[in-house]
Amino acid sequence: MVGDAIGSKLVALGYKVMMGSRTADNEKAKAWKIRNGDQASFGTFEAAAAFGEILFNCTQGQVSLEALQLAGRENLHGKILVDVANPLDFSKGMPPSLSVCNTDSLGEVIQRQFTDVKVVKALNTMNCQLMVDPGLLSDAGNVFICGNDAEAKEEVTRILKSFGWEGIMDLGDISAARGTEQLLPVWIRLMGTLGTPMFNFSIVKQ
């Protein structure tokens, strides 16, 4: 769902996008390609990583490292990886817990495992429809980004602006992913209280 939403938005903005999956003939990827036309294509994680200049990790957090290994280290080298994933662990029932948190984060784990990739954590604190269409809320709230590479964050900021985002907050290096990933437990509670995933965090200040 996240990859579908972001991939479709990028196609609409004029980018060529390849959707990666475990297999070259993933049915959902094929359906996504048909909906999105000539600028859209699909293939293995490896093919998609080789194709892309900027990569988005839209996998479930529990399998992100495996997906990136399948993508192939040589295909990731030097590229920006926008990490949208959250390390939600559903194996112990609902609500999910986090498989990594507090003194570490999925964003940091990925950055440590792939040291020559420019990991930028972003967009992981909201529903995927809002990620690519903040105008769905009258007050869109904030989107948080963090990462170790300033130029990569500038590039991701440009993409977020093209998605319609204004309240982009840079929280510093990738260790700030501990903070944004730990927003998920209260996000899940809020979804239950509000009865909808169509909400966002906004930081109000003096």
Add this chain to the structure above:
Amino acid sequence: MVGDAIGSKLVALGYKVMMGSRTADNEKAKAWKIRNGDQASFGTFEAAAAFGEILFNCTQGQVSLEALQLAGRENLHGKILVDVANPLDFSKGMPPSLSVCNTDSLGEVIQRQFTDVKVVKALNTMNCQLMVDPGLLSDAGNVFICGNDAEAKEEVTRILKSFGWEGIMDLGDISAARGTEQLLPVWIRLMGTLGTPMFNFSIVKQ
């Protein structure tokens, strides 16, 4: 600081307030009493717990259980305990980590240890000046509460309204404290980014 802020506000609203400490002659508690006049008093945790009809846990999260034990189980029996504390662990350097999180929370630990106390987690997601004066922000944002006892939450809601709060969100039972306590890591990051503790979380929705 948190106890000072909340205690002073409660005195200003007409309540009689006793500030508890480890010792009966705590200098800060004495200074607080002098500033707040006849309605204010101070003493041991035990004396304060015996005195209060509604109790506020404004201790540092790492020592909250010890403070509550010193307060005495018999003095807590059946009372509302507004738990404002966060389990911030500064022992491993900055930024602090959480000594309990993810699949448990300080609010839940306190509720399990003191089963006949009505624990309501509240106010732990903002600076103590904002806790008692949400009008300091032009848009005050939200204050989250959770707990197992509906009547206790209603009573705490009345107190929060008397503090000036409008955006009070009830997130359900005390296990929602996992969510609100895990807001602290991003709160600390945000304080660094914004250069001020005078901000709050606001939930924006359709």
